[in-house]
Amino acid sequence: MSKHLVAIVRYEKPLESVRKAVELSKGLDHLPSKAKVFIKPNIVFWTRVVPFPKWGVITTSRVVEDMVTLLKERGIDDITIGEGMVLGDPKDFETPLHAFEYLGYGILKKRYGVKYLNALERPFKKLDLGGGVTMRFNSDIVNSDFVVDLPVLKCHNQTVVSLGIKNLKGMVDIASRKRAHNMNPGKDLHFWVSKLADKMPPMFTLIDGIYTNERGPGFDGRLHRSNLLIASADVLSADLVGAKVLGHEPEKVSHLVHAATKRKRPHDLSDIEVVGEPLEAVARYHAYDFEYSQTDEGIMPVPMAKQGLKGIFYQKFDLSMCTYCSAINGLVISAIRFAWKGKPWDKVEVLTGKSMTPTPGMKKTILLGKCIYQAHKDNPDIREMIPVKGCPPKTKAMLEALHKAGIEADPGLFENIDKMPGFFMKRFEGKPEYDEAFFQIK
Numbered sequence: 001m002s003k004h005l006v007a008i009v010r011y012e013k014p015l016e017s018v019r020k021a022v023e024l025s026k027g028l029d030h031l032p033s034k035a036k037v038f039i040k041p042n043i044v045f046w047t048r049v050v051p052f053p054k055w056g057v058i059t060t061s062r063v064v065e066d067m068v069t070l071l072k073e074r075g076i077d078d079i080t081i082g083e084g085m086v087l088g089d090p091k092d093f094e095t096p097l098h099a100f101e102y103l104g105y106g107i108l109k110k111r112y113g114v115k116y117l118n119a120l121e122r123p124f125k126k127l128d129l130g131g132g133v134t135m136r137f138n139s140d141i142v143n144s145d146f147v148v149d150l151p152v153l154k155c156h157n158q159t160v161v162s163l164g165i166k167n168l169k170g171m172v173d174i175a176s177r178k179r180a181h182n183m184n185p186g187k188d189l190h191f192w193v194s195k196l197a198d199k200m201p202p203m204f205t206l207i208d209g210i211y212t213n214e215r216g217p218g219f220d221g222r223l224h225r226s227n228l229l230i231a232s233a234d235v236l237s238a239d240l241v242g243a244k245v246l247g248h249e250p251e252k253v254s255h256l257v258h259a260a261t262k263r264k265r266p267h268d269l270s271d272i273e274v275v276g277e278p279l280e281a282v283a284r285y286h287a288y289d290f291e292y293s294q295t296d297e298g299i300m301p302v303p304m305a306k307q308g309l310k311g312i313f314y315q316k317f318d319l320s321m322c323t324y325c326s327a328i329n330g331l332v333i334s335a336i337r338f339a340w341k342g343k344p345w346d347k348v349e350v351l352t353g354k355s356m357t358p359t360p361g362m363k364k365t366i367l368l369g370k371c372i373y374q375a376h377k378d379n380p381d382i383r384e385m386i387p388v389k390g391c392p393p394k395t396k397a398m399l400e401a402l403h404k405a406g407i408e409a410d411p412g413l414f415e416n417i418d419k420m421p422g423f424f425m426k427r428f429e430g431k432p433e434y435d436e437a438f439f440q441i442k
């Protein structure tokens with residue numbers, strides 16, 4: 001039996017490096033002539049307000065343009081680029097348009113006739129993925145003849161890695177994304193994610209590792225210039241190799257184990273042939289998890305513990321916290337840290353997600369988000385409940401909840417939430433290897 005082919009290529013030159021990855025992996029050998037092709041990059045986040053770190057967060061426009069060029073060389077005229085990015089307001093259609101234009105997709109439209117779309121504005125089609133999992137997928141990708149999957153080589157704080165399979169989560173509607181975040185034994189988030197590629201058209205996966213991301217998927221991770229491309233006509237094989245390159249054994253990545261089991265494949269790389277660069281020569285450990293600490297006060301993020309905060313208990317996020325609450329969780333943690341003045345708070349606890357339970361002895365319990373509020377709105381063990389009911393919670397409501405708990409958070413942090421990503425740019429000042437030009441098309 002022939003092995004699944006995966007190419008590892010060092011990124012060195014525009015177009016030629018992507019061409020080499022495609023040729024070594026034979027990734028477009030099964031591309032139908034005159035195919036309707038859908039390109040799925042990873043644009044996990046965007047803001048129109050300030051520049052923010054995109055390296056290792058968003059698929060480079062360099063790789064997107066090179067793939068379009070190679071498709072055009074093969075006579076493909078019907079090309080659509082699509083993404084359903086995470087937004088505070090799903091009806092915000094201006095931010096995705098701003099992202100597409102900034103990233104140069106408008107130039108690709110003028111130059112090659114490429115279309116681009118916001119998946120959240122388009123129709124969805126309900127698909128039964130088996131095992132009790134149904135999701136509504138963007139109809140454009142489902143009805144295409146061929147998919148080019150362009151994830152970033154990154155780690156993820158819930159799924160360990162976010163690569164080709166996980167990248168397809170941007171193609172399902174918001175309700176499906178939220179349902180996927182659960183803690184049901186055997187059918188949790190990992191199980192749902194593992195099925196995202198099951199009903200896709202024929203697909204080529206090219207993992208963009210020009211920049212890589214520790215503790216992703218966002219701009220608050222640790223970003224590296226790694227200059228790698230990983231390519232395969234088989235998405236699971238690309239992901240298994242990608243996990244190893246990031247320093248994680250595939251059998252420790254639950255959604256990859258689920259996907260391999262369903263396909264009756266081994267969880268290791270024993271049925272994969274790696275060509276190009278030796279895997280051992282490019283692998284580098286990337287941490288995926290945000291560390292929490294058990295102190296005399298209880299569990300809290302390590303930065304809180306090091307700062308010496310007292311009277312606050314902040315349980316670690318779990319798989320049931322969806323992307324939308326995750327996006328604001330960091331803001332709340334930052335606001336609490338900045339509000340610390342050395343005086344202990346009065347046994348305040350913050351609960352998130354869907355599955356956390358209150359800690360005995362807490363005097364004030366903030367329920368951050370609609371899901372955790374619904375789970376505990378009638379819980380007699382909560383002495384003073386401070387609910388933030390939104391989905392996702394509104395910034396004003398979060399600020400009011402902290403103030404009610406006696407935490408005098410700075411209103412400016414919440415009023416200027418769109419500007420916060422810009423603060424992370426300071427990490428990259430004076431570092432020419434972090435080049436914004438990778439996200440522009442001339």
